[in-house]
Amino acid sequence: xxxxxxxxxxxxxxxxxxxxxxxxxxxxxxxxxxxxxxxxxxxxxxxxxxxxxxxxxxxxxxxxxxxxxxxxxxxxxxxxxxxxxxxxxxxxxxxxxxxxxxxxxxxxxxxxxxxxxxxxxxxxxxxxxxxxxxxxxxxxxxxxxxxxxxxxxxxxxxxxxxxxxxxxxxxxxxxxxxxxxxxxxxxxxxxxxxxxxxxxxxxxxxxxxxxxxxxxxxxxxxxxxxxxxxxxxxxxxxxxxxxxxxxxxxxxxxxxxxxxxxxxxxxxxxxxxxxxxxxxxxxxxxxxxxxxxxxxxxxxxxxxxxxxxxxxxxxxxxxxxxxxxxxxxxxxxxxxxxxxxxxxxxxxxxxxxxxxxxxxxxxxxxxxxxxxxxxxxxxxxxxxxxxxxxxxxxxxxxxxxxxxxxxxxxxxxxxxxxxxxxxxxxxxxxxxxxxxxxxxxxxxxxxxxxxxxxxxxx
Amino acid sequence: xxxxxxxxxxxxxxxxxxxxxxxxxxxxxxxxxxxxxxxxxxxxxxxxxxxxxxxxxxxxxxxxxxxxxxxxxxxxxxxxxxxxxxxxxxxxxxxxxxxxxxxxxxxxxxxxxxxxxxxxxxxxxxxxxxxxxxxxxxxxxxxxxxxxxxxxxxxxxxxxxxxxxxxxxxxxxxxxxxxxxxxxxxxxxxxxxxxxxxxxxxxxxxxxxxxxxxxxxxxxxxxxxxxxxxxxxxxxxxxxxxxxxxxxxxxxxxxxxxxxxxxxxxxxxxxxxxxxxxxxxxxxxxxxxxxxxxxxxxxxxxxxxxxxxxxxxxxxxxxxxxxxxxxxxxxxxxxxxxxxxxxxxxxxxxxxxxxxxxxxxxxxxxxxxxxxxxxxxxxxxxxxxxxxxxxxxxxxxxxxxxxxxxxxxxxxxxxxxxxxxxxxxxxxxxxxxxxxxxxxxxxxxxxxxxxxxxxxxx
Numbered sequence: 001x002x003x004x005x006x007x008x009x010x011x012x013x014x015x016x017x018x019x020x021x022x023x024x025x026x027x028x029x030x031x032x033x034x035x036x037x038x039x040x041x042x043x044x045x046x047x048x049x050x051x052x053x054x055x056x057x058x059x060x061x062x063x064x065x066x067x068x069x070x071x072x073x074x075x076x077x078x079x080x081x082x083x084x085x086x087x088x089x090x091x092x093x094x095x096x097x098x099x100x101x102x103x104x105x106x107x108x109x110x111x112x113x114x115x116x117x118x119x120x121x122x123x124x125x126x127x128x129x130x131x132x133x134x135x136x137x138x139x140x141x142x143x144x145x146x147x148x149x150x151x152x153x154x155x156x157x158x159x160x161x162x163x164x165x166x167x168x169x170x171x172x173x174x175x176x177x178x179x180x181x182x183x184x185x186x187x188x189x190x191x192x193x194x195x196x197x198x199x200x201x202x203x204x205x206x207x208x209x210x211x212x213x214x215x216x217x218x219x220x221x222x223x224x225x226x227x228x229x230x231x232x233x234x235x236x237x238x239x240x241x242x243x244x245x246x247x248x249x250x251x252x253x254x255x256x257x258x259x260x261x262x263x264x265x266x267x268x269x270x271x272x273x274x275x276x277x278x279x280x281x282x283x284x285x286x287x288x289x290x291x292x293x294x295x296x297x298x299x300x301x302x303x304x305x306x307x308x309x310x311x312x313x314x315x316x317x318x319x320x321x322x323x324x325x326x327x328x329x330x331x332x333x334x335x336x337x338x339x340x341x342x343x344x345x346x347x348x349x350x351x352x353x354x355x356x357x358x359x360x361x362x363x364x365x366x367x368x369x370x371x372x373x374x375x376x377x378x379x380x381x382x383x384x385x386x387x388x389x390x391x392x393x394x395x396x397x398x399x400x401x402x403x404x405x406x407x408x409x410x411x412x413x414x415x416x417x418x419x420x421x422x423x424x425x426x427x428x429x430x431x432x433x434x435x436x437x438x439x440x441x442x443x444x445x446x447x448x449x450x451x452x453x454x455x456x457x458x
Numbered sequence: 459x460x461x462x463x464x465x466x467x468x469x470x471x472x473x474x475x476x477x478x479x480x481x482x483x484x485x486x487x488x489x490x491x492x493x494x495x496x497x498x499x500x501x502x503x504x505x506x507x508x509x510x511x512x513x514x515x516x517x518x519x520x521x522x523x524x525x526x527x528x529x530x531x532x533x534x535x536x537x538x539x540x541x542x543x544x545x546x547x548x549x550x551x552x553x554x555x556x557x558x559x560x561x562x563x564x565x566x567x568x569x570x571x572x573x574x575x576x577x578x579x580x581x582x583x584x585x586x587x588x589x590x591x592x593x594x595x596x597x598x599x600x601x602x603x604x605x606x607x608x609x610x611x612x613x614x615x616x617x618x619x620x621x622x623x624x625x626x627x628x629x630x631x632x633x634x635x636x637x638x639x640x641x642x643x644x645x646x647x648x649x650x651x652x653x654x655x656x657x658x659x660x661x662x663x664x665x666x667x668x669x670x671x672x673x674x675x676x677x678x679x680x681x682x683x684x685x686x687x688x689x690x691x692x693x694x695x696x697x698x699x700x701x702x703x704x705x706x707x708x709x710x711x712x713x714x715x716x717x718x719x720x721x722x723x724x725x726x727x728x729x730x731x732x733x734x735x736x737x738x739x740x741x742x743x744x745x746x747x748x749x750x751x752x753x754x755x756x757x758x759x760x761x762x763x764x765x766x767x768x769x770x771x772x773x774x775x776x777x778x779x780x781x782x783x784x785x786x787x788x789x790x791x792x793x794x795x796x797x798x799x800x801x802x803x804x805x806x807x808x809x810x811x812x813x814x815x816x817x818x819x820x821x822x823x824x825x826x827x828x829x830x831x832x833x834x835x836x837x838x839x840x841x842x843x844x845x846x847x848x849x850x851x852x853x854x855x856x857x858x859x860x861x862x863x864x865x866x867x868x869x870x871x872x873x874x875x876x877x878x879x880x881x882x883x884x885x886x887x888x889x890x891x892x893x894x895x896x897x898x899x900x901x902x903x904x905x906x907x908x909x910x911x912x913x914x915x916x
Contacts, residue, residue, distance in 0.1 A: 005634040023714040025679075025879060042714070043634065043682035089877035091714070091848075118714070121877030122850040146676035146869065147876045155680050162637045176463040176501065179620045181706045181888070183907045184642070184689050185655075185666075187914045197643075199657035199666075201703075202695070202911050208643075208657075215907065218604035218916075221483075222613050224501035230688060231642050237660070245659075248639045256481040256500070256549070256576070390549075392580040411604065411916035418605045419547035419579030421483065430639070449641045449673065453660050456645045458676075458869035 006045035008106050014098040021095045022047060022110065023118065025150075026088050028130040036083050038112070039130070040094060044155060044284070048101075048109040049094055057085045058116045088130065089150075091119040129154075138442060145449060145458055156285035158448055161434045163282040165229055167274030168250050168428070175266065177252060178223040182215035184208055184231065193357075195235045208233035211427060213359070214412045216253040217388060220423045221415055227252040229430070239453045241442040242327065242380065244431060246451040253425030260361075260371045260387040263424040264299070264347055267375065267383060271345070272296050291438055294344040294377075300337055301347040304369065307333055323355035325374070325381070334379025349373045351386075358398050361387040361424075371424075378436045385426025392416040464503035466564050472556040479553045480505060480568065481576065483608075484546050486588040494541050496570070497588070498552060502613060502742070506559075506567040507552055515543045516574045546588065547608075549577040587612075596900060603907060603916055614743035616906055619892045621740040623687055625732030626708050626886070633724065635710060636681040640673035642666055642689065651815075653693045666691035669885060671817070672870045674711040675846060678881045679873055685710040687888070697911045699900040700785065700838065702889060704909040711883030718819075718829045718845040721882040722757070722805055725833065725841060729803070730754050749896055752802040752835075758795055759805040762827065765791055781813035783832070783839070792837025807831045809844075816856050819845040819882075829882075836894045843884025850874040 007022050014020050027041035036051040086092075096110040126144055127136050129151035134141055141148045149155050169179065188198070188205035197208040212228050219226040232249040254266060275293045278286060286293065302310065304325075311329035312319040314336055320326065325333070325348065337346040350369040353362050360370040372386025389395045395416050399406050406413055434446035444450040449458060465480050472478050485499035494509040544550075554568040584602055585594050587609035592599055599606045607613050627637065646656070646663035655666040670686050677684040690707040712724060733751045736744060744751065760768065762783075769787035770777040772794055778784065783791070783806065795804040808827040811820050818828040830844025847853045853874050857864050864871055892904035902908040907916060 023879070025877065043636070043680075087877075091877060091879035119848050119877060119879055122875045125876050126872075143869075144872070146673075146679065146873050149677070149680040150876075158638065159636060159681075161639075165637065165639075166631075173624070178501070178617060179623065180616065180906060181619075181623075181689070183704055183909055185691065185704050185909050185914065197657055197659070199655055201655070201914055202693075204914055206914055215604075219607070219906075221604065222501075222607040223617075231639070233643065235660075246641055246643050390577050411601075414584075414602070414916075415604050417580045418583050418608075419483065419545075419549060419577060421481070421549035421577055448638060448677075451641055451643050456643065456659055456662055456664055458872075 007040065007042050007047045008045045011047050011098060011108050011110060012106050014108070016098060016100045016108075018098045019095065019113070020098060020110070021093060023091070023093045026086060026090045026092060027150075029083075029086055029088055031083070036086075038086070038094075040092070040110075041150075041152075044152060044159065046105060046152070048104040048106075049096060049112050050099075050109055051083050051086075051112045051115075053083070055083070055112055056114060057083065058114065059085065085117075086115075087121060087124075089121045089125060090117055092117055125150075138444060142444060142450065142455065143458070149448075153288060156288050157434065157438055157446060159285045160278060160282055160289070160291065160437065161430065161446065163278045163285075164274050164430065164433060164437075165248075165250070167277035168270055169227070169229065170277070171270045171273035172225075172227045172252060175225065175269070177225040177227045177254070178219075180212075180216065180219050180223070180226045180228050181230070182209070182212040182219075182228060184233070197233050197235045210234055211249060212251050213357075216251055216425060217359070217420070217423065218412070218415045220253050220255040220425075221418075221420050224255045224421075225252070226254075232427075237453060241444075242432065244443055244447055244450055244452060247432075247447065248430040250428040250430055251425065253423060255421040255423045257387065257422055257424050260349070260373060260385070260424050263385050263387070263426055264301070264373055264375075267385065267426055267428070268296065268299050289438060293437070296345065297343070299345045299347055299375075300341050300343050301349055301373075302333075303350045304348055304352065305350070307348045310336065323352040325376075327380075330376050330381060331379040334376055337376075338378070344378050346376050347373045348376060356386070358402050358404060359388050359395070361389050362398075375426075375428075377433060380432055380436050382432045382436065383426050383428045385424065387422070387424035390416065390420040390422050465498065465500050465505050466503045469505050469556060469566050469568060470564050472566075474556060474558045474566075476556045477553065477571070478556060478568070479551060481549070481551045484544060484548045484550060485608075487541075487544055487546055489541075494544075496544070496552075498550070498568075499608075499610075502610060502617065504563060504610070506562040506564075507554060507570050508557075508567055509541050509544075509570045509573075511541070513541070513570055514572060515541065516572065517543065543575075544573075545579060545582075547579045547583060548575055550575055583608075596902060600902060600908065600913065601916070607906075611746060614746050615892065615896055615904060617743045618736060618740055618747070618749065618895065619888065619904065621736045621743075622732050622888065622891060622895075623706075623708070625735035626728055627685070627687065628735070629728045629731035630683070630685045630710060633683065633727070635683040635685045635712075636677075638670075638674065638677050638681070638684045638686050639688070640667070640670040640677075640686060642691070655691050655693045668692055669707060670709050671815075674709055674883060675817070675878070675881065676870070676873045678711050678713040678883075679876075679878050682713045682879075683710070684712075690885075695911060699902075700890065702901055702905055702908055702910060705890075705905065706888040708886040708888055709883065711881060713879040713881045715845065715880055715882050718807070718831060718843070718882050721843050721845070721884055722759075722831055722833075725843070725884055725886070726754065726757050747896060751895070754803065755801070757803045757805055757833075758799050758801050759807055759831075760791075761808045762806055762810065763808070765806045768794065781810040783834075785838075788834050788839060789837035792834055795834075796836070802836050804834050805831045806834060814844070816860050816862060817846050817853070819847050820856075831884075833884075833886075835891060838890060838894050840890045840894065841884050841886045843882065845880070845882035848874065848878040848880050 024040040024042035028039040030037040034053045038049040040047045093116040095114045096112045101109045314332045356370045375383035431446040482498035482500035486497040488495040492511045496507040498505045551574040553572045554570045559567045772790045814828045833841035889904040
């Protein structure tokens with residue numbers, strides 16, 4: 001929340017002795033004999049209020065009896081109750097006198113003169129959210145996510161996530177990108193592959209988009225540079241700490257590149273801007289969670305085959321002959337580049353063609369590898385990107401080589417038939433980026449309402 | 459695109475006689491005897507280039523033979539061809555001399571000294587995109603959308619759409635809102651109602667979210683003010699000029715309101731900011747399309763029952779007893795408020811309870827109506843909003859009155875059990891807002907890749 005609008009800011013700006021009114025939820029109630037400390041919460045802002053015995057509480061009943069009277073505050077018409085009427089998670093309006101108090105958060109507190117109840121809970125919270133970190137299993141915290149998030153440390157994660165998205169968009173806007181919104185309901189067979197959710201669409205077979213790939217490429221022919229931040233859907237059966245079945249993908253695609261290196265440069269610039277924005281505007285959340293924002297210089301690069309060798313060497317195992325990096329290989333590489341080069345990031349380039357999608361551009365010097373990259377962040381892949389085929393003839397050749405049916409891709413192929421500039425792009429998994437930034441070990445910690453093989457609620 | 463990065467800006471900043479290089483697509487080729495005018499397009503920027511007979515074209519073959527030589531420009535190694543080798547929609551790099559020329563767009567043109575082909579189309583465009591408005595039916599334009607959009611007037615619409623979204627986000631950010639990302643895959647029965655797409659989710663029944671309603675309400679308890687811009691899905695069988703089966707919803711939800719009027723004020727502020735941003739940064743697109751941005755003062759308000767009466771009176775018909783406004787009623791009201799009060803917008807308030815969802819708050823003065831509103835823009839509903847029930851007891855009563863099963867809503871009901879502040883919010887249909895702003899009469903014109911009952915491609 002913008003600081004100037006926050007309760008704490010209003011409190012700090014007020015003069016000692018000034019009367020102000022604040023609205024918020026009762027985050028915590030701490031009775032201390034004749035006085036009660038009441039922590040008021042609104043959004044991510046907290047204010048300490050002091051309740052002295054004998055002070056009146058205006059209840060809802062009175063408000064309904066006489067709404068006008070209630071607005072007059074401190075009215076004693078009807079029945080009033082003392083502080084025993086208060087409950088944590090009540091929504092209240094407090095009128096009080098500001099007192100500078102060095103021992104209070106923000107150096108000031110509010111001495112309650114009147115309290116009006118706006119709304120009340122029916123039951124106590126099912127878990128404790130107002131004493132530091134929430135002490136419950138991930139499963140419990142997720143089951144109760146909507147209320148678990150009322151804990152400021154749980155909530156802070158998604159404030160930081162907001163900052164990442166804002167930084168991504170703002171940077172790309174400054175780089176001449178246009179934001180687009182592409183459909184998530186697509187015709188069957190459009191992009192192909194396993195891991196697809198299917199559904200019926202007015203008698204047609206439809207799928208949920210696993211990426212905006214085809215659309216963002218098409219729109220490079222229109223806007224030259226485009227980006228989209230939106231949900232993507234993967235019906236992966238893996239139930240791991242790294243996989244979600246629905247996640248937010250930050251996609252970009254750009255035209256007239258000289259090579260996939262241009263795309264890596266753009267990502268480097270975007271990440272720098274995103275982290276800068278966090279430092280500038282999300283310092284409260286960063287320090288609450290003890291998050292250290294990575295410093296990015298030039299991100300080191302290593303070819304895929306060399307990365308495989310290095311990972312094997314570092315772990316003392318033979319080189320695995322898979323066409324991708326396994327989680328352990330990514331982790332060991334992450335540690336290596338952290339320790340040896342002081343970098344939390346490393347680009348792994350030239351992934352094998354057989355493991356990349358048909359639209360990836362093969363390296364003319366060695367068609368067994370592609371002009372592509374992944375970005376590892378603290379040992380986890382957070383981005384896949386690369387240059388794409390732009391020539392219609394080559395695209396058709398690639399489809400033939402792979403035994404794919406051009407008929408099923410006709411509206412995608414049209415853009416190449418009509419001419420496309422050299423182009424490339426990438427997709428960043430927002431939750432994975434957030435997870436690694438926060439130092440979490442489960443991607444579910446970085447999704448407001450995660451979806452996995454077993455979880456479709458809340 | 460940011461002006462400082464655009465081709466035309468680079469051209470205009472260059473000195474007369476200076477050599478520059480630009481990359482873009484050949485938007486149009488106009489042979490005029492010994493010279494050929496070539497319009498270069500990159501994104502939404504256009505530059506006039508002049509090709510004189512005898513000037514060399516460096517083809518792709520040469521580039522592959524000697525990539526280094528190609529970078530040296532004007533190299534005449536290998537075979538070169540004349541301007542007959544050029545085709546519209548080729549991607550090229552042009553090096554040339556800047557000449558101030560009052561008759562050219564931007565007052566300058568580029569005299570080609572060398573042209574390098576970066577990519578070539580396999581076929582001519584299936585429809586003409588480089589001579590003013592595209593002359594083809596909506597159906598044809600949509601079938602060929604990815605290339606139709608290369609027409610600058612078609613493309614301009616979605617630049618304006620980008621501006622609306624940016625303006626919405628920027629304004630809300632400034633008002634203390636947090637941006638959230640909520641799941642689109644939800645458990646069966648969560649929100650209920652007809653018009654839902656169903657799918658299988660690892661053996662469970664799932665649905666596509668028709669709005670982020672429950673989630674944004676829950677997150678008011680966390681962040682106080684939240685917004686989301688994302689896809690929503692409606693399996694409506696209506697195939698009209700106003701309906702899409704997937705659209706972008708701009709949602710907000712805010713806590714501690716005094717009434718639904720606060721939500722209307724927030725929307726008014728957001729719309730003003732959105733239109734201001736368009737005027738400041740999207741003037742090119744606005745003037746290309748001849749779009750007049752509405753001036754918003756205080757938006758007039760009328761109660762639903764009075765609106766029904768007024769619509770009947772204006773059209774000389776008896777008052778229709780439906781619980782909603784029909785398209786003709788909306789249109790006639792739109793015209794009335796335009797002519798009588800000079801407003802393109804009108805809030806219609808206090809919709810009947812029986813036609814609003816269960817979570818809408820009934821008016822305590824008359825429970826047959828809700829504390830809710832729609833916003834009509836130029837005679838079309840573009841927003842639905844209102845105050846929500848926040849009290850657990852009232853919510854349970856409402857569910858009982860409607861014969862709904864609380865069991866199916868348990869994770870939603872938990873937020874009220876644990877206490878929720880008074881709150882309200884709204885959803886704006888991005889495509890409808892864009893459509894009316896552009897003066898289009900079909901919402902498909904305002905969706906990059908529209909989805910309707912019959913259309914799932916491209």
